[in-house]
Amino acid sequence: MQWAFGMQVELYFGQIGGLGFYSPRNEMEAQNFILSLIKSALSHHVRMQTHALQDLRDALINRIHELGTEFKVENKIDINYKCDKEKCLLQWAENNGAKTRLQIAYVEGAGRGAIAMEDMEVGDIAMEIPASITISEDLVYKSDMYQVLEKIDGMSSETMSLLWSMKERHNCNSQFKMYFDTLPENFNTGLSFGVEAIMALDGTLLFEEIMQAKEHLRVQYDELFPALSKDHPDIFPPELYTWEQFLWACELWYSNSMKIMFADGNLKTCLIPVAGFLNHSLHPHIVHYGKIDSTTNSLKFRLSRPCSVGEQCCLSYGNFSGSHLITFYGFLPQGDNPYDVIPLDFEVDQVDTMVECPLSNWTTHMVRGTWLSENQNIFYYGLPSPLLDCLRSARSQMPFTKTLIKANMEVDKEILEDLQSTFNAMMENLSDMDSVDRESSSWDVKLASQFKEMQRRIVSSILTSCSTGIKLVEHELSKYKAEE
C-alpha cells in the first residue's frame, strides 16, 4: 500500500519537477539503472562501442558523486556510547558468515547507525547477511506455537512471527539472544505517543494515522488475547502477552522488519540482525536490498552511491510521508521529503461536475511544499496541474486554454482565492505549540511539534504561492480594466 502511495504521489506531481529531477533518490536510481545496462552491454563485448560505453559509465559515476556532495547530510557520532552489545551481535553474525564494511556507532538524533570503515564505491557491497540468521515465519513453523496458530482463521504469517518474537525475546537459550539483547526497552514510535502529544496533534493527518493504526492493533490484540493465554497458558504465558508487550512487538516489526524475497520465490517479512542498524535517508546509499542472492544464499546490501570512511551509510525504508515515518518508525527525516503531501478531498457532487477533467479519477488531490516546483508563473503558481485543471473544469464548461484572456484570469483568481481560504483555515488549526518548552518536553511532544512545524512550512508556502498568483492575475486583469 505504501509503495502505491509513493507511485501515486510521483505520478501526480510528475509534471512539475522543480529540482530538474524528481528527488535525489529517484535520480540516483535512474543513474544506477543506466549503469547496470552499460555493465551488461560491456560484458557482451560490443567492441565498437566499448570506449563510448566506458566514457558514459565514468560520466554517470561522476554525476552520482556530485549528487552525493550536493545532498550531503552531516551526522554527528557520539563517541561516548560504547556499543558493547552491538559489537557482540556483530561478532556473532560474523561467526555465522556475515560480512560487513560498516561498524555500529551512536548517531546523534537517530540512535544506532552503521558507519563506513573504509571508502566504498558505487556497486560495492557494504554488508552481507546469510539467510540462515534472518528471523522470519520459518521459525514459527518449527515452534510449538504453530500447531495452535495455524488453526486460527485469518492468521497472517506476520502476526505469527510477531507473537513468536514476544516470547522468544525472553528465552535465555534463544539462538537470537544476542539480537534481542540489542533491542531497546521502548521504541518511541507514534504508536507510543502519550496523551499530551496526541492532543497537540488534534486535527492533523498524523493524529488520524496514529489513531487508526492503534485502533487496528487493539482490535487485533483483543481478538487473540486473553483467549489464547487462557486456552494455552504454557504456550502463551499471560505475563508475556500483555497489551503493552504486544505494542512493543508491533513497534519492533514495523520499525525494523524488511520484506525479503527468498531463493524459493517466497516474500517474507523478516528481522535482519545487524542490517537492522541501518538508518533511513532521503538520499540513501542503499536502495535495492530485498532479494536473497541464490548463489550465496545471503542478502547483499549493495551501494547505489559511494560512501566515504566515517560517513553514515543509510538505506531507504521506502517512499514514505512524514506522518507514516512518525507513526511506524518514530522520526522525521532530515531534508525536504517529496512524499510529504496534504490530501485535499472533494465532495462527490463537486467531483461529478468534473467529468471533463483530464484526471477525473483523482477524487483526492494533493498539495505539497511549493518550493519543490519550479513553475511559479501565471497558470501554474507552483501548484499541481491536476488540481488546477480539475478546479478549472468545475468552474467552466469550456476547455481551459492557457491563454491570457479575461475569462481565464477570472477563473484562476477565484480558484486561488478559494485555495487561499482553505489553507488559511488549515494554518489556524496548525497553531504552533508556543506554550510547549521544546527543550524540556518529552520525546513525543517534541516530535508532534516537529510535525506541526513541517506542516506549517508546507501550508505557508502554498499560501505564499496563492497570494503571489492572485497578484499576477490581478495585474493581468487590471490591463483589461484599463482597456475598458
Ligand SMILES: C[S@@+](CC[C@H](N)C(=O)[O-])C[C@H]1O[C@@H](n2cnc3c(N)ncnc32)[C@H](O)[C@@H]1O
Ligand atoms: C531499523 S532501525 C535503525 C537502527 C536504530 N537507529 C537503532 O538504534 O536501533 C529504525 C529506527 O531507527 C531510527 N531512525 C532510522 N532512520 C532515522 C533517521 N533518518 N533519523 C532519525 N531516526 C532514524 C528510528 O528510531 C527508526 O525507528
